[in-house]
Each structure stands twice: as structure tokens, then as C-alpha cells.
Amino acid sequence: MSDAVVQPLFPSPGREGATVRLAEVISALTYALDLTEGQRPGHTLRTTLIALRLSEDLGLDAESRAALYYASLLKDSGCSSNAARMSALFGSDDQALKRSMRLVDWHDRWRLAMRTAKSCGIGLDPLSRIKHFLQVARTPSLTREIIQTRCERGAQIAHVLGFPTATGEAILHVDEHWCGLGHPVGLAGNDIPLLSRILLLAQTFEAYWIEHGVRGATEMARARRGTWFDPALVDRLLSWKSDQVWWDRLTDIVHLEQQVIALEPGLTPMVATPERLDRIAFAFAAVIDAKTPYTARHSTNVARYAVRIMGALGADAQTSRDVLRAGLLHDIGKLGVSNRILDKPAKLTDEEFVEVRKHPTWTLEILRHVQAFEHFADAAAQHHERLDGRGYPWRLSGEQVGTMARVLAVSDVYEALTANRPYREGLTVPAVVGIMSRDRGTAFDPHVLDAAIALAEGGVLAELAEVTENGFEALQHHGAPPPAARTVRAA
Template identity: 45%
Template sequence: MVATLAPARSACQAGSTSPVRLAETATPGRLFTNTQIRRSELLAAMSTALDLTEGQPAGHAARSCLIASKLAVKLGLPALDRADVFYATMLKDLGCSSNAAKMTWLFGADDRTVKHDIKTVDWRRAQSKFQFVNAHVAPGAGMFTRVMRFAALARSGSRGEKALVETRCERGADIMRELRFPESAAQAVRHLDEHWDGGGHPTGAKGFEIPVAARLAGLAQTVEVFLNTLGARGAIGVAELRRGTWFEPSLVDALVDLADDKPFWDRLSTVDLQVQLAEFEPADSVRVTDEDELDRICEAFAKVVDAKSPWTHKHSEGVANIAVGIGAELGLPPIMLRDLRRAGLLHDLGKLGVSNMILDKPGRPTDAEYAEIRKHPEYSEQILNRVHDFKRVADVACAHHERLDGRGYHHRTTGDHLPTEARLLAVADVCEALTADRPYRDGMPWEKTKSILRNDIGSAFCGDCVEACESWHDKTTITPRIEAQLEEIERLVGSIV
């Protein structure tokens, strides 16, 4: 059940649109009860959203970070290099959503499945590459469709392959900079997929041209991918097969020396990875997040979410802005508006776990596809609840599809138990979504959007929140995203054809 942060408004349930300001009837509490959150704890939790996008089990990035950090300690790297290894490996997939739509377009398949399985293949071997493509191009489709997909992949060739990696790595490095990590950490993310012998992407860097943090992160993620299926010795065996080609020989040798460290490998299967991460985080880089850094992290992950599909370009930012506008109309204090903006930025984290085959489908989703879409608030909740002090913001952010009449999802919470902030966010989300283009319809004009919101007052939406949205709209303009979306789609198509 979603926690009640503020009393439900009787006007919402009755469908009233009386202009009563929230501050006159309720005193909402802060969503963030404690902003003294350890940075590594917060980013480790958020990295599970990146695991979703990559089709990996939760904790993939955290376990990769532990493996890379263990090797960094064994090799005696200085503290600054170990800090780069720690954060670059944990956040190695920051750019992963930026090529999801491209992956789906090229393969005609679930981007998460393609991304997961490609990590298990030596794509530099022609036979392995052919077998992978044959198994993953338009699975289940007719012969004509598959032939067309094969032709598209053939046309894109190595250039398209490089572009997929380049988009991902460059975007990840950019977000590392936005999070104010040092340039050395950003470069480590950028060079994640380079190989020791120069056969990787995106630049073909080789040997010591590749930052040591990138060399360790690339090795660690491969070991982690094979760990569950092959065990520690089997995973290390894969690394040995790629010694001198994919991976620096001395790093593989150091990894082999860890093969008999059973306690370490056993600990990777525990659920409490955060305790282990705290042990490996270099002491000089340990810190708690302040308010400004918390904002930056929320903004960064909103960009990761919105990059998943050209049709959701800046959706999270738009929802956050509308929510703040509604909150201001309702009289929320500035500190609460700041928290509300963060909830808006993070509300769709779980969409990283939804296939682009569904998100970008040029037609209305089927019932089965809607069922998959409806899982995203639950995914968001699971991610945010990994940070203890995010419990309240999780309750609000993940209730944005709940309805006053209890027919929403995923908890089917009724208005009596829905916090005002969640009811407000629900209006902001629908308002932004309706005015934006979707693959199966154009963005709606404001008058039609307003009519839809008003028609669902009392059943889905709080009347005061809808009225506040209208009042805010009269004072401002919802910037159309049509041009931005078209630019994104043109960029997407232009980079792969």
C-alpha cells in the first residue's frame, strides 16, 4: 500500500473543482526524509535501472564494480585510479538507453534480449557473429521480414556496428561529466568497449591508450556476465581465451590469481552488495550527497530514461516541470516543490525495463503489450526502494498511474490512501503524455487535453489538481515536443542507414 503523505482531499473524490489551495487544508511532509545519503549507495541503487536496460539481472553493474575494484586493489593502483575504476564500472552503462531504439530498429527484436545475449558472444569471430545475427534478427517473423532485416544489417555493416557502440559510450561519458566525475572517469566509460589489441569500439584504441579503469571495467563486466552460468572458474576461463586480444594480459593474470578466492566469489551472490561496495570505495572519494548533487543525479537518470525512445524525448523533464507548476498553484512550499521535481524526474525509471518493440511500436499496443507497459511503476519502485531514504519518494513517484477509484496500477490504491503529491503527479504525467506525439497518434491540443482531464475528475484525477494544472497552463505554455521528437527520429535513422 502506498504511504499517505498528506490527507486525501474530499474535493478530489467528489469531483469538485473549487479553487481551494492545498496549503489551507493539508500540510505535506518532505519526500526526502534525509538527504545525507552516501553517494555510492545512491548510485549503486540507480545502476540497477541500467541493468534493466541491458537485460541483465539486478546487481550486474554492482558486481562488475566489485570484481574490477578487487583487481584494482590487488594491482596496487593509486587511490585516484581506484576511484575511477569504482565509479566508471558502476556507471559503465549510463549511455545504454541511447542506442536501444537503434538496436530494435536494426534487429527487429527486443533490445534487452539483444543487449543481454551479445555480451555472451565473441562478435569478432565471423561464425559466432553470423550465428548471433541469425538467431536474433526478427525472431518469429516471416521470411520476407527477416530478409529485409538482414539486408538492413548488411548495409549498416561495421559502420553501423561502430555507431551503436559510439552512441552508447559517448552519451555515457557525457552523463559522467554532468555528474561532475573527473574527466578520467568519463573517458573510462567512453572506452569501455575497446580491446587490448585495437579490435574494439568506438575509436579502435589499443594497449595503454585505453584508460586502466576502462580495461578493468571491460574485463570485469565480461566475467560477471558468465559468472552465473559458468561459475567463477568458467568465467575466468572465458577471460583467458580472450587474453591478449580483448583484455590486457597482466589483468587476466591477476584475475586468474583470484580463482581460488572462494569467499570473494561467494560474496558476489549475496543480496547485500551495498555493504561490500562500501568496503571497496576509496576512502578519499566517500561522501554524502548534498541537495545540488541529488538534483544532478535525478536529472541525469531522467535523461537516461528519456533517451530510451525518441517518442519520450524529455518526457520526464516535462512531467517534473508541470508537477512543479501545479504544486506552486496549490501552495506547496519551495522545499517541497524541489522534492516533487525529483519525483517527477524519476517516475518512469522502470520504463528502462520495457522493450522498445513496445515503446516504439507504430500502432496501438495489444493487451499483452499494455500488460508489459503496466509493469514499469513496479520496476521504478524496486529501484528507488533500494535507497532507504527514498521510501517516501518511491511511494509518490511510483503511484503516478494510480486512480482515485482504485482502478489504476500497480497497487490499485484508492484516493483515501493516495498522497496529494502522487495525485498531482498523475495529472502532470497525463498532461505531458497527451500533448506529446506517440507512434500511433499525434500530440493533442490543449483544449482536448483539458477536456480529457476534466472528464476523469473524481474517478481518476483530483479536481483541485486538474484545476491547478489549468491555472498553471494559463500562465505558461507547454512547449511542444514535436520538433524535438522529429529531430531525434531523424538523427536515429540517419545514424544507421
């Protein structure tokens, strides 16, 4: 077994093929989940490989291994839902906090108190740090609630994506401990689902291994044997110490994703149908929008507005479907931005603006990594570009900004101005039209803006914001259908 080596973000060996496997799509999107958890790239994939080997050693059937496989890939899909709350409670960067707290032993009260004290109010004055520490110490029930929110949300997403009950159950109970002092329910021993027990050991061992090497991870597993972890599982995992070749594979970040895809349990790989891809995009839009209370339903509404605007411009069904997915995922890069910045009530500093303006780059890297989404990755990432070249992050101008990106730019700003936020009510349509019209031809494409204004003044966009059913077909047939005409340039 060798120490982990951290490699550059999102390396891709490049793959081709007409049929898109579900495992490929979910595996690629795990890099976004690693971002929101503050974990090193590949954390989820390495966890999956460890969990799968444990399941094989135990002789689990294909159905159970498949449930564990997708539970491992989606285990952190609920993590964005507690980011804002954790950041506010601790007064710290949610990503650094999550990475730090994943390493601490909750049962060691002294070490937990010390780690909590170090994690509270980072960058604040001493009095504020003490205030945050006392707030955390006095409300231990909040910790359970925060974990419960994350676990329940993750299980719900697994259900929405159509995975078996065992997958959601594994995610729901991933933080239960063998001794009964875990969360959210406090199950103990064999009452904890076996898949949850496997997943807890796999993810915790990986986190320690990447930070402290083999020795640190091994010592942790032995120390928590019988408290956190099922003793039999610890013994199984530590029996691999001499399998140097296998452990070295976990450091191969370039081929890590291929390893995970190749190990999908079952004789027939699950295919990512168009409907399933839509479902994945909607699910990850929910993950994105849960990151901060200021963006509730933002991605979903942007996508819906963009589909209708694209239709008004004469786009065909496939292009409209692409803009739907691009709209749903345009802010996926924000999962890499700290909630201390996203939720800051005051004006951002120059340094904080730099961090916020990185999110389109993250979006581009993540979506380019997904074979089924890479063809609209540029458009999704360009939603803050302007025709006059004053946008960000690439300062593109004119024809460098494609039609789909122009539609997303208008949709993004329209949604931001009309949506209700915790700190203000949404603006009226006339007010928004007045504001956006001032940037006609400079920030916004005149034809796209005119189409959006016509839909807004006709009440179509307001109706779309009230749609509760997800799915391209339902959206496409809501209200007046878009005309089937020419194909609009996608990038």
C-alpha cells in the same frame, strides 16, 4: 571460486543514517541500469567489485581507484540511448539482444554471424528474420555507431554528475579491445586507458560467470587474452581462482550493495548533497527518456509541471523538491520494458499491456531501494492510479492516492497530450483542457486539475517546457514563484 547463484530482485538489508553517501545512491540506482541492459540484478555491483580488486592488485592510487569506482557504477548509463535503434535494426527485444551480444566474441565472424542470425527478428516470420539479418550484415558501421552513441552518452552523464575526466574516459573507451578491433575508435594496447581495460575485463568476466559459471568465464578470459583483454590483467584476475571466500561474496546479493559502498576509495566518502541528488535525478531522467524517441523530455517536463502545480497548491520548498525528483524518476521502471513494446506502432496485445503495466512496480522497487528517494517512492509509482479505482497497477482509489501522486498523474497526462511526438504534433491547450476535464473527479483530483488548467491557460506550463537549465533552484524561480504556505501531504 564458485558458480553464481541468482537471487530475487532488489533485496535490501535496510540501512539508516542521516547523511546520504553518494556511493549509496549510485549503487542503488545501478539496478535500473541492469534492467535496461537485460542483465541479472547486481551485474554492475559485481563488475565494480571485480574492477576494484584488479585496481588494488595493480597498486593504483586512490584518485585512479575512485575514478574507476564510479566509472564501473555508471558504465551502462548510456545504454538506454541505443535501445530503440538496436530493437528496430535487429527486430528483437533490446534487452535479450544486449544480454546475448555481450557474450559473443565479435572477432569470431562465424560465431558472430550465427548469434546475429539467432537474435534477429525473434517471433517474426522467416522472411522478416532474414530481412533483419541482411540489414545488420550489410551495415557493420551501424554497430560502431550504436556502441559509440552508448559510450559517448555514458561519458557525458559522468561529466554532468561532476565526476573526474578519467571516469568519463573509462566509460567512453570501455569497448576498445587490446588488439585494436574494438569500438568506438579502435584504440589498441596501451593506447587504451588502463581504467577502460580493467572495466572491459571485469564486466565481460561477470557476464560470462553469471551465465556459464566459473569454467566458462575462465575459458573465455584465456581465449580472449591478447585480443580483447590486456594479457597482464587476465593473468591477475585468474590468479584469484583459489580465493574461494572472495568469490563467494559475489553471490551474496543481499549484501552486495553494502560491500560496494564500503569499498568507496578515498579517506572521506562523497556526500550526496541536495544539489547533487537533484543532478542525479535529472541525469537518470535523461537515461529514462532516451529509452524511446516517443518520450523525449517527458520525465523532465512532468517534473517541471508537477513542481509548479504543487506550488500553486501551497506546497513548501522541500515538498516541491520531492515532487521534482519523483517526477524525474516516475518512469524509471520503463527501463525494464522492451522497446519492441514501447516503440510498437500498432495496438498492443493484452500480453504487451501486461508488460507495460509492470513499470510502476519496477519504479516502486527501484526507488524504495534508494534511501534518499524511498519517502516518495509510492507517490512516483502511483502516477497511473485514478481516484475512481480504475487505474493501474494497484487499482487504488480515493484517499489511497496521495496528493503528490495526484499531481504527478495530472502532469503525466498533460505532458503526454501536449508534447510533440514522432507520429503526431502535440495538442493545443484548449484541446487538452477539454479532454482532461472529462475525467475531473474520476481520474483526476478536481483541485489539482483546476490548478494545472490555470497554469496551462496562463502559459506557465508552456514556458516550463522551454526551460533548458536543470536544477531545482532555477526551476523554482522560473516565472511566478509558488507561494510558501502549508506543507502538502506527500504520499
